Structures are given as C-alpha cells and as structure tokens.
Amino acid sequence: MKIWLAFFLAGTTAAAQAEMWKCTDADGNTRYTNVRAEIKGCKPLNLEPLNTAPGPAQAPRAQQQKPANFPSVDSETQKQRDAGRRKILEQEMAQEQQQLDAAKKKLAEQQDVRLGNEKNYARVEERLKPFEAAVKLHESNIESLKRELANIK
Numbered sequence: 624m625k626i627w628l629a630f631f632l633a634g635t636t637a638a639a640q641a642e643m644w645k646c647t648d649a650d651g652n653t654r655y656t657n658v659r660a661e662i663k664g665c666k667p668l669n670l671e672p673l674n675t676a677p678g679p680a681q682a683p684r685a686q687q688q689k690p691a692n693f694p695s696v697d698s699e700t701q702k703q704r705d706a707g708r709r710k711i712l713e714q715e716m717a718q719e720q721q722q723l724d725a726a727k728k729k730l731a732e733q734q735d736v737r738l739g740n741e742k743n744y745a746r747v748e749e750r751l752k753p754f755e756a757a758v759k760l761h762e763s764n765i766e767s768l769k770r771e772l773a774n775i776k
Contacts, residue, residue, distance in 0.1 A: 643668040709775050716768045723761035730754040 644665035647653050656662065689695070696704075733754050740746065 643670055705775050709772065712768055712772050712775070716765065716772070719761055719764045719768060723758065723765060726754065726757040726761050730758055 642659075643655060643657050644662045644667055645653065645655055646662070646665035655668075656665065730751065733751055737747070738750070
C-alpha cells in the first residue's frame with residue numbers, strides 16, 4: 624500500500640510542474656514555450672520545482688510602524704507648507720499665463736507678416752516654428768502647474 628502511495632505522489636508532483644522547452648530558430652533567436660505543438664526542434668529544460676510557500680503577511684499600510692528617526696511634522700505645519708506651496712504655484716501659473724499670452728501675440732504678429740524672401744509656404748512655416756514652440760511650451764507648463772495644484776490637499 625505504501626509503495627502505491629509513493630508512486631501516486633510522485634506522479635502528481637511531476638504533473639503539477641509545467642514542462643518547458645528552449646527553441647532557437649535559424650537566425651539565432653531564442654524563445655521559450657510550454658506548448659507541446661510548438662516544440663519541434665526544441666530542447667527540454669530541466670527546471671527546479673517552484674517554491675509555493677506563501678510570503679510573510681504584511682500589516683495594512685495604516686498599521687505599519689514608522690522608524691523611530693522618521694521625519695514628520697504635525698498637521699498644522701503641513702497645512703502651512705501646503706498653503707505656501709499653493710501660493711507659489713498660483714504665482715507661477717499667473718506668470719506662465721502672461722508669457723503664454725505674449726507668445727500667442729508674437730505668433731499672431733508673425734503669421735500676419737510675409738517677408739519678401741518667403742516665396743513658398745515652407746519658408747513661412749520654418750520662420751514660425753520657434754514662435755509655435757514657445758506657445759506649446761507655455762501651454763505645457765500651464766497644464767503641469769494645474770496638475771500640481773490639483774495634487775495639493
């Protein structure tokens with residue numbers, strides 16, 4: 624009876640482990656597969672059994688302990704810092720908006736001008752690229768500042 628049990632257990636552990644093959648094509652590219660239909664010309668891999676023991680349980684984030692020397696501030700100090708940060712970001716936003724308006728104005732002025740050496744439109748586009756880039760830069764900066772402001776609690 625014990626012998627049959629040993630054969631049975633040995634058979635079930637082998638079935639639980641997937642068979643893997645390493646395949647190399649004519650160009651030297653290597654791929655791995657566990658699909659039997661794709662193993663023509665492949666070499667079987669002898670893999671060690673996988674460790675199936677569960678990892679240690681971790682406490683939820685709210686219950687985790689901070690190290691003794693972990694820097695932290697009280698909520699009132701944090702609120703003051705957040706308010707200062709918000710004020711700085713709002714000032715930067717106002718400056719970026721002014722710079723965006725100025726860049727759009729310069730772009731519009733340049734779009735209305737047609738120089739004598741610009742007989743084809745490709746030269747006009749070439750001349751306008753830096754002005755368009757400036758507008759895009761300021762628009763991108765404003766979007767970034769909006770995201771930063773939204774992240775402040």
